[in-house]
Amino acid sequence: MSNRYIVRQATERIEFGDFQTPYALALAVCQHLASNGTWPDLIIEPSCGLGTFVAAAAKTFPFARNIIAAEINREYVTHLNNALHALPRSERIDLQLRDYFQTDWAAELQRHSGHVLVLGNFPWVTNSTQGEIGGTNLPSKSNFLKLPGIDAITGKANFDISEWMLLDVIGWLATRDSTLAMLCKSAVARKVIAHAERKHAPLADASLTRIDAMRHFGASVDACLLIMRFSSSAPHAYDYTVYGDLGETSGTTMGSRLGLPVSDIPTFDANVHLIGNSPVRWRSGVKHDAVQVMEIQDRDGVMVNMQGEPADIEDTYLYPMVKGTDLNHGRVSNISRYMIVPQRSVGAPTAEIEYCAPKTWAYLSAHRTSLGDRKSSIYRTNPRFSVFGVGDYTFKPWKIAVSALHKQLSFQMVGPCKGKPVVFDDTVYFMGFDSYQEANIAYESLTSWPVLALLGSLMFRDEKRAIKAQVLNRVDWSRANLGGTLLRKADP
Ligand SMILES: C[S@@+](CC[C@H](N)C(=O)[O-])C[C@H]1O[C@@H](n2cnc3c(N)ncnc32)[C@H](O)[C@@H]1O
Incomplete structure (x- = not known):
């Protein structure tokens, strides 16, 4: 089977949000994590596709004890399985044919100790696209946002499946000293950080680094690498830094204030006295x-x-x-x-x-x-x-x-x-x-x-x-x- 060119049917590719990460980008992400002090004991790639993140992580983190890689597509799993022997210390890689939504990740996590890194790139598809193509690759509680009013009736209660998955990961991961590093839409990343704040998750720091999705995926999406570090001992911090690319060392501070997402914290803080209710409703x-x-x-x-x-x-x-x-x-x-x-x-x-x-x-x-x-x-x-x-x-x-x-x-x-x-x-x-x-x-x-x-x-x-x-x-x-x-x- 030829390497990255196993081509799914178009609708299937849509249903499974299938945009495989190029190896060069996966490697750059892993090296970025390592240079920022991430040294995991356990790595989980929960929707690993053809496995570029698995290969990049195996190379970058030689001291990680275990790498769990899961994927729903049998062909991809077969392909990666055939390629595993070439990866550094391949015996630590546990490759599983699995549906993310059917997996008890918390139980999986309990079997391992040490710092956990959840890494990868979840499917790029929304629930309404799934509805249009009759796709069933959805979490069972797909109305998780419970949007009220006309938006829900008109079908605008649209959400990215990756958002659901990222929030789910936080649920089972944040109880551990851990790092989440996932490619996703920037808007999704912001919602996920806001959610962590609402839930008082033990977030020690977070960042968004812009990724050129057109260059890497041929997709016109505002994408980023979302990194969230959870720690039981560090103070909680929900402001995050936004970087222009992986090499940048200074960025813009964003976050949320009074329940609102804020793209420029200093300007918001200087004018916060104007927050209230509009005297006439928009x-x-x-x-x-x-x-x-x-x-x-x-x-x-x-x-x-x-x-x-x-x-x-x-x-x-x-x-x-x-x-x-x-x-x-x-x-x-x-x-x-x-x-x-x-x-x-x-x-x-x-x-x-x-x-x-x-x-x-x-x-x-x-x-x-x-x-x-x-x-x-x-x-x-x-x-x-x-x-x-x-x-x-x-x-x-x-x-x-x-x-x-x-x-x-x-x-x-x-x-x-x-x-x-x-x-x-x-x-x-x-x-x-x-x-x-x-x-x-x-x-x-x-x-x-x-x-x-x-x-x-x-x-x-x-x-x-x-x-x-x-x-x-x-x-x-x-x-x-x-x-x-x-x-x-x-x-x-
Ligand atoms: C955006 S691609 C990314 C693949 C890989 N993580 C990478 O970065 O190259 C999303 C992957 O998620 C897989 N996927 C979709 N739904 C899944 C599910 N319910 N459980 C596990 N994997 C799933 C797809 O088959 C696809 O390989």
Whole structure:
């Protein structure tokens, strides 16, 4: 069997998150660990694949007494088994064909003494991808995050299988003097450290070192080497250092404060007095999942939908809209796009549209198939043509909005257009105000230097959504000098 070129079927490769680590990278990771004083007695590679980490560890740690390597793919195990004899002190390597999720790792650990190193690179796959391809390679309690609300219903309660596995490892490993060194997504690494802090795990220090995933894996992922050292005797420390690459010796200190992930601890600490609750709640824009039908463009006076079909409808349910990209570039005037908002609150009846706006009813009915085909089950259990993320706040005349998909804090104040409130889709976060004065004071506060600096220290620009509503809602911008009392009245 040829070395690293055992090729799995595409879907199987996805299901098992199969991205084998090149030997050079595995060796660099092991040497990095050794140069930082890691000298394990027991090494565990719990999803070892073709075994590059096993080979690199066998070479780098000649004094390790045991190396346990497990893998679910029989072909990979056979391949590695055939190659074992060439590795230094191969008799200490215990290679097992095993499903991680079916293994009692705590019991395995109890059979050995000394410092433990858990090393490797867990599968790169999310539970929702597993759902899409019908994969079953999942932990049995796969709803482990128990996300509440609309995210869970719409299937956004998406998590990386590696996150589940890393949290699981901490559960059985942290009771021992040990080191965890795993390649993973940077966002996953941060969540894992935050979890260790919440659980008061005996973490002595941690670091994230950026890995060029495109170069090593041909994957466009923000990846890192996560190292966590657990010690029963050292003081607990949950701030961690982020390095640009394996050779770097100084990095940035990140961590969490008041339950929030912080990307710049000194800036956060300097502005921590602004942490509280946003005086007006940040909301997501309207969620309709049907851009082609629900969004309408004014093309030189002719209203057409996003498929280019004419949309001869009343303006009763039509609202001017601004997209996230336009907000990001400050383009909030000369609006030519509109959204049909058929409800004023979630679940409100839609039957009245037939009488109030018959042409709109006819248009929506003509597109009932595509509206009915919208994926999420929430659409099926609500009145026909329903949308989500609507409420009084949607119809407030003045808004402060920011794109949720961009990485800049480009807040824009948006007033009514042609006598109607401007609306946004669900790629935008906004606050609604009753008057220009209230919105303006909020805008001045929000764009003051301390507030922007604090928000910047709470953003992780490598994340898809670097700006998050939970974070925006934790910043009390009214504390940045300007008139908080007036603003509090605006909060419904
Ligand atoms: C990202 S690859 C990394 C492989 C190896 N650790 C490396 O660094 O080269 C993930 C590996 O996990 C294996 N795997 C996936 N699900 C598993 C499971 N439930 N139990 C054990 N191994 C699993 C895959 O077959 C694959 O070899």
